Each structure stands twice: as structure tokens, then as C-alpha cells.
Amino acid sequence: MKSVVDMQVTLQVSTDWLFQLIWILAFIFIWVYGQRIQTILTLKEIEGSLSRLKNMRDRGRQIVISAIKEIGKPAEDPTPRVDRLLEHVDIEPVSLDPTGIIRRLEHIIDVRDFRLKEEVRQMAPQADEAQINNLTNVLEAALALNHVYKIVRHYYLMGKKTLSFYVILQIQMLLPLIMRESEAFANALKAFTLGQPIGDGAGALVAARLMHGNKKRLIAQDTILSETQIEGRKAYVIKAKGPGGNVGKPGEAIKQILEEEEGKVALIIMIDAAQKLEGEKTGEVAEGVGAAIGGPGVDKYKVEEVATKYKVPLSAIIIKESIEDVVSTMRKEIVDGVEEAINRIKRIICEGTKEGDTVIIAGIGNTIGIAQ
Amino acid sequence: MDERESRRTPVFFMSIIIFMLIMSLAALLLAIEAYLVQGKLEIINIILSASALFLAAYMFIQIRKRSISLGFETLKVSTVIRCLKCDYKNVREFEKGDYILRDAGPCPKCDGTLIIHSIFRESKEKD
Numbered sequence: 001m002k003s004v005v006d007m008q009v010t011l012q013v014s015t016d017w018l019f020q021l022i023w024i025l026a027f028i029f030i031w032v033y034g035q036r037i038q039t040i041l042t043l044k045e046i047e048g049s050l051s052r053l054k055n056m057r058d059r060g061r062q063i064v065i066s067a068i069k070e071i072g073k074p075a076e077d078p079t080p081r082v083d084r085l086l087e088h089v090d091i092e093p094v095s096l097d098p099t100g101i102i103r104r105l106e107h108i109i110d111v112r113d114f115r116l117k118e119e120v121r122q123m124a125p126q127a128d129e130a131q132i133n134n135l136t137n138v139l140e141a142a143l144a145l146n147h148v149y150k151i152v153r154h155y156y157l158m159g160k161k162t163l164s165f166y167v168i169l170q171i172q173m174l175l176p177l178i179m180r181e182s183e184a185f186a187n188a189l190k191a192f193t194l195g196q197p198i199g200d201g202a203g204a205l206v207a208a209r210l211m212h213g214n215k216k217r218l219i220a221q222d223t224i225l226s227e228t229q230i231e232g233r234k235a236y237v238i239k240a241k242g243p244g245g246n247v248g249k250p251g252e253a254i255k256q257i258l259e260e261e262e263g264k265v266a267l268i269i270m271i272d273a274a275q276k277l278e279g280e281k282t283g284e285v286a287e288g289v290g291a292a293i294g295g296p297g298v299d300k301y302k303v304e305e306v307a308t309k310y311k312v313p314l315s316a317i318i319i320k321e322s323i324e325d326v327v328s329t330m331r332k333e334i335v336d337g338v339e340e341a342i343n344r345i346k347r348i349i350c351e352g353t354k355e356g357d358t359v360i361i362a363g364i365g366n367t368i369g370i371a372q
Numbered sequence: 373m374d375e376r377e378s379r380r381t382p383v384f385f386m387s388i389i390i391f392m393l394i395m396s397l398a399a400l401l402l403a404i405e406a407y408l409v410q411g412k413l414e415i416i417n418i419i420l421s422a423s424a425l426f427l428a429a430y431m432f433i434q435i436r437k438r439s440i441s442l443g444f445e446t447l448k449v450s451t452v453i454r455c456l457k458c459d460y461k462n463v464r465e466f467e468k469g470d471y472i473l474r475d476a477g478p479c480p481k482c483d484g485t486l487i488i489h490s491i492f493r494e495s496k497e498k499d
Contacts, residue, residue: 016406019398023420026395040384041434187447196449197472197491205490208473243471282495329449329493369491371473 035165042168046156049175053149056186060142061086067138067193071131072124081123085116085139086146106298116140130195133244134368137192141185141327148182181323188327192245197369199325203271203292205338206317206345207239207363208372216372219256223248224372231346232355233266242367250362251299255306257360263310266357269317269348270303271341272364273334276320283333284320285340287348292316293364303362315348317341330369385435389428396424447493457484466491 030037061082068078090112093104113136120135121127127135152171159168191198197205211226214237219225222241227234236257240248250270258265270292276282291303291314307314319337349359403417449466453476460481476486 016402019395019402019417022395023399041431044385044435190447194466194468195471196466205472212473243474329447330491331495332492333495335490335492369471371471 036163039159039163039165039168042165042172043156043160046152046159046168046171046175049179050149050152050156052179053145053152053182056182057142057145057149060145060186060189063189063193064135064138064142067135068120068124071127071135072120073126074123075125078123081119082139082142085119086143088116088143102298102301105296109296109298130242130244133246134192134195137245137366137368138189141188141192144185145182148178148185152178184324184327187324187329191327191329192368195243195245195369196329198327198366199321199330199334200273200327200365201330201367201370202273202319202321202334202338202341203362203364204239204242204367204370205330205335205363206271206341207237207361208242208367208370209338209342210235210345210361210363211237211239211372220249220252222246223250223253225253225257226372230359230361231350233349233353234356234358235349236358236360237363238360239363239370239372240365240367242370242372245366245368247295247364247366249299250293250364251302254303254360254362258306258310258312261358263312264358265310265312265360266353267313267315267349268303268307268360268362269315269345270362270364271317271319271345273321273326274318275326276322280320281333282321282325282331283335283337283340285337285344286318286320287344288316288318290314290316292318293362313352315352317344317348385431389431392424392428392431396421396428399424449491449493451488452490452492453486454489455479455482455484455486458482460484460486461489462486 064082065079068074068082072078090108093101093108095101116136116139117132120132120139124132124135152175155167155171159171188198190196210230211224211228214226214228216224216226218241219238224239224241226237228237229235238248238250238253238257240246240250254268272292272294274286274292274294276284291300291307293300293303303314306312319334319341321331321334325331325334345361353359399417399421403414403421406412406414406417450463451466451470453462453464454460458479458481460479470488470491472488472491474488476488478484479486
């Protein structure tokens with residue numbers, strides 16, 4: 001009986017040793033190949049996001065094709081043309097000699113916009129001007145999704161080839177932000193197809209409210225000007241021509257008004273949507289000085305240049321929103337922010353100018369779904 | 373993306389997970405056996421079993437982790453119609469062709485002009 005117990009204890013000790021050895025080997029394996037396992041895990045995570053980006057890209061492409069077919073009633077299948085346009089590239093002007101770079105950049109942007117609109121016009125012969133603008137916006141959102149997908153795929157494949165933890169780490173760190181932005185573009189596709197106003201149009205909505213019911217004229221390409229009276233001051237209100245998806249040329253419009261008025265303008269107020277910081281509320285309104293306008297910088301440069309030339313003060317009103325809200329259907333909080341911005345404009349005008357003065361109010365942003 | 377590669381990775385990870393689970397079970401059995409035969413509590417084996425189980429579970433969650441949203445969800449969008457003369461207001465669901473400041477016919481209350489005042493989506497997202 002005693003020898004059986006002894007045998008059991010001996011067996012227990014030897015299996016103990018065997019398992020201890022396996023554990024030690026397992027730890028050595030993890031110690032040696034730990035980073036490689038981590039690399040593979042990270043690659044797996046990127047792969048999941050990449051597959052979602054691919055789905056978004058494919059759905060985006062499909063939405064563009066069906067929107068063109070539905071709205072434009074083309075005689076031939078637009079698919080090959082859409083596929084060609086999704087690979088469209090813009091080459092920035094050379095910056096080694098920065099003299100005149102804004103003028104050159106503006107030229108390239110103009111050519112790009114013209115080319116895209118022409119392509120859409122040819123693909124959708126039955127579409128009206130507003131629909132062509134909306135379809136161009138849909139195409140641009142799909143183009144952005146395709147571009148993002150390709151960049152992430154590039155880093156993923158490069159990381160897989162080199163198995164370099166640091167190459168993979170770069171894309172993994174940015175991935176949450178990239179995914180947020182891509183989801184925003186995916187939402188934008190729906191809003192653009194239906195012609196719904198988007199968060200970026202907050203500034204345009206302010207201007208639309210102020211110019212509604214007044215006489216309007218085209219002052220620059222796709223840009224509308226209206227003259228109105230606000231608190232006893234003559235106000236020139238500017239916005240992009242809606243309800244199609246347009247941003248217009250507010251910089252050029254402000255420049256023209258100042259030239260026409262020979263600089264006799266008491267104040268320029270620019271209203272635009274601006275990216276909020278985490279923790280700030282959507283639709284919150286803030287005031288400041290400077291040219292409230294985003295984009296590649298052409299319009300901002302023009303406004304700053306002409307305001308400096310005539311020494312006209314520049315006031316800014318911004319309506320805060322997240323990156324997702326900028327390109328997706330306008331939120332209720334942003335509409336409330338628009339009403340608050342109008343009150344602020346009136347207050348700024350009363351405090352900063354005298355009765356009989358002339359002011360310029362520019363509502364900046366994409367005017368999709370907003371007429372005037 | 374390489375289709376073959378994406379299929380191979382879960383197999384590799386699943387084998388590690390299965391290996392971890394076997395090791396965890398073995399360590400646990402050793403601990404139980406030691407307790408029953410010798411009456412002593414083998415803390416090392418218990419810790420090894422628990423950590424292997426935790427690692428296997430962590431790896432499994434990492435592999436299965438997928439976000440649900442693709443960004444193509446249908447949103448509830450409302451159109452607000454208001455009269456330019458009186459306080460008449462009507463909120464309805466967004467219809468194709470709606471845009472802000474579009475004429476929406478005569479007012480049923482005062483025969484004034486109705487316009488689309490705003491179009492927005494209600495969001496449940498927290499700021």
C-alpha cells in the first residue's frame with residue numbers, strides 16, 4: 001500500500017517537472033518572439049479595419065453609380081468612368097519658390113473642380129445644375145474613401161512585408177482617427193445623394209437666413225451677394241449658390257465688394273463651422289478675430305490680403321462641431337447654433353459700427369440643401 | 373490584401389489559444405491532484421493556470437474584435453416647415469427634394485407663405 005503511494009508521489013514529481021519545463025519553454029518562446037506576436041496581432045487589427053474600409057469604399061462606389069443612373073439617366077453605363085474618376089489625383093504646385101503659390105494653387109483647384117463637374121455632367125445628362133453639384137460632392141466623398149483605403153492598405157502591406165513593428169505602429173496609432181473620418185465620409189454619401197444640408201453648411205445657413213427675401217446677384221463663381229439692412233447698417237451678405245453642393249468663392253466676393261466700395265467698409269464678419277475639441281458641445285458658438293474659413297487657403301489668403309490693404313477689421317464667428325458632423329446631415333444642435341450666431345452678428349454690428357456704416361457678412365461652407 | 377494570409381492568421385492564433393487552454397487545464401489538474409494526494413496548495417500551478425486562461429481569453433477577444441458601424445446607417449431626418457406671417461409650424465420626415473428656404477405652399481392657418489425653415493437629424497451621440 002505504501003509503495004503505491006510512493007509511486008504516485010514519484011509520478012506527480014516527474015509530471016510536475018515536465019510541465020515546469022513546458023512552461024519555461026513557453027516563456028522563452030514569448031520572450032524571444034513576443035514582439036513578432038504583437039506585430040501579427042497589430043496587423044490583424046489593421047486587417048479588420050482595412051476590410052471595413054474596403055466595404056465602405058465599395059459601398060461608396062456603388063452609391064455613386066446608382067445615384068448617377070437614377071438622377072442623370074445616362075445612355076451608357078457610367079461604371080468605367082466612375083472607376084477612372086475614383087483614381088483621380090491632384091498634384092500640388094511646387095513650393096520651392098513660394099512666390100505666387102496661392103495663384104497657382106487656385107488655378108489647379110479651379111481646373112480640378114471644372115474637370116470633375118464636366119465629367120459628372122457628361123455622365124448625368126438629365127441632371128440639373130444643383131444635382132450636378134450634389135453628384136460631384138458624392139463623387140468626391142467616394143474618392144476620399146478610396147484614397148483613405150489605399151493609404152491604409154499601403155502601410156498594412158508594407159508592414160506585412162517588412163514585419164517592422166514601427167511601420168505598423170504608425171498606422172495603428174492613427175487608425176481610430178482615420179476610421180472616424182471614413183465613417184463621416186460614408187455618412188456624407190447619403191446626405192449628398194439626398195441633397196440634405198450638412199454640418200459644414202452652418203455658415204451658409206446663417207447667410208441664407210439673413211438674405212432671405214432680398215434681391216440677390218451673382219458676384220463671383222457660384223457665389224451669391226445680397227444687400228440688406230441690419231440694425232440701420234448696410235449689410236452685404238455673401239454665401240455660396242445653393243441648394244446644390246457648393247462652397248463658392250467667398251474670398252473673391254469679399255475682395256470685389258471692398259474694391260467696389262473703395263475700402264469704405266466698417267467691418268467684415270465671417271461665419272463658419274469649426275472643429276470642436278473633445279468635451280465641447282456641438283453647436284456651441286464662439287467669437288474671435290481673423291478670417292474664419294477653412295479649405296486649401298486660397299480664399300483665406302484673399303480675405304486677409306484685401307482686409308489688410310484697406311485696414312478693415314475682421315470678425316469671426318464659429319459654430320463648433322465634430323469631424324463627423326461636418327460632412328453628415330446637419331444636427332439639431334447646429335441649427336440652434338445658427339440662430340445664436342445670428343444674434344451674435346447683430347450684437348457685434350451694434351457694438352463695433354455706427355448707423356449708416358457698411359458691413360460685409362460672409363457665411364462660409366458647403367451650401368448643399370440650403371437655398372437663398 | 374492576401375485572402376490566404378487573412379485565413380491563415382486565425383488558425384495560427386487559434387492554435388496558440390488551444391495550446392494555452394490545454395496548458396491551463398494541465399496546470400489546474402496538477403494543482404488539484406497535488407491537493408488531493410499530498411494535501412498541499414500549489415499556488416504556482418494555480419497562478420499559471422489562471423494566467424494561461426486569461427491570455428487565451430484576451431487573444432480570443434482580440435481576434436473577434438470587430439466594430440459594427442460602417443457609417444451607412446439610415447438616419448432619422450426631420451423637415452421643419454414654418455409660415456412667414458404667423459407662428460404656424462409643422463415638423464415632418466425629410467422627403468427627397470426638400471431644401472432649406474424652399475417654398476412649401478400656402479399656410480393652412482393664415483394663407484401666408486410656408487417655407488422649409490430647417491432640416492436636421494436628431495442625434496443620440498454624446499458630446
